[in-house]
Amino acid sequence: MIINGQIDQTETIYDGNYANDNIIIKPGFLSLEHADGLNYINSEFRRVDNLIATKHIRVNFTEGIDAGILLPKTNCTLINNERYDEFHLAGF
Numbered sequence: 001m002i003i004n005g006q007i008d009q010t011e012t013i014y015d016g017n018y019a020n021d022n023i024i025i026k027p028g029f030l031s032l033e034h035a036d037g038l039n040y041i042n043s044e045f046r047r048v049d050n051l052i053a054t055k056h057i058r059v060n061f062t063e064g065i066d067a068g069i070l071l072p073k074t075n076c077t078l079i080n081n082e083r084y085d086e087f088h089l090a091g092f
Contacts, residue, residue: 001025010079033075039087042068068092 003018014029044066052059070091076084 007079010081012079014079029079031075031077035072037073039071039073040068041071042066 001023003021003023006017007014009015014023044064046062046064049061049063050058051061069089071087072090073085073087
């Protein structure tokens with residue numbers, strides 16, 4: 001992987017200045033989990049109307065509306081920085 005920039009104060013082998021240098025990323029450089037469960041929050045309203053109701057047949061009309069949001073949690077650790085654990089809005 002080619003890298004440009006500077007990494008400071010991590011007290012790891014990655015500290016240094018880089019200008020189009022090759023770097024080998026080793027386990028422990030980045031840990032990432034973007035989900036931590038489904039975290040889908042929704043609300044819905046439904047209504048059912050009977051159109052035809054006989055002894056053997058029933059025909060219904062169903063209508064409704066719903067809405068929801070996706071609120072995943074990102075667990076991320078880069079090099080040896082403090083772990084980032086925050087919920088955030090990812091969709092609706």
